[in-house]
Amino acid sequence: MNYITLKEAATATGLNEMTIRRLCKKPESKPYVRLKEGKNGSLYTIQTNYLFDKYPPKKIVNDRSENSINTRVNDESTQGTTEVYTSVLAVKDELIQVLKDEIAYLREENKGLREENKELKLLPAPQTVMQESNNDGQKTFWQRIWGK
Structure with missing residues (x-):
């Protein structure tokens, strides 16, 4: 996918760069805008397909x-x-x-x-073994409460 800078986008569409910036700030534009590291700092780039869908080329x-x-x-x-x-x-x-x-x-x-x-x-279902009574023949806690 092709991405172009905001200045290039403004030139391609014939619009002001601030108009392109406002488009980039919209929440629905977030997937189509990337931050690119440049020589003089970071630059925003926008996907050309999305840009031309919103603003046709001049x-x-x-x-x-x-x-x-x-x-x-x-x-x-x-x-x-x-x-x-x-x-x-x-x-x-x-x-x-x-x-x-x-x-x-x-x-x-x-x-x-x-x-x-x-x-x-x-695969066979995992077997869950419930302990009916302790090794000493005593009932478990739940068996004593529910009387089983």
Whole structure:
């Protein structure tokens, strides 16, 4: 999973860095935010998938003169948007693959635990021996109280 700094996140979304900080401080954001040690101290990093789910990446704006053809500008802005979404989809595909691997691992672990459970059920139950009386033939404390 890709993590980026708050400054990079602000640049990628076109928002102020304080807006990204407020997002990171929300309780539901805690699993997606990490503290990374940097050269100048610790830096917060945020998962790109989570960030782009909350705030879509900014569109790439190309400066064109007024004489340019509208269709050409539309095609170029669509191409820039396509590139951004292609990168987002690549990150999401990577996340899907990681989750599939984790599911496969958990299934194998579950299978092993089920087999272990079957083996434990085949073992005889532990025998609990209750002492009816002491070696001297005397009744136990509970036998004296309940009269058995």
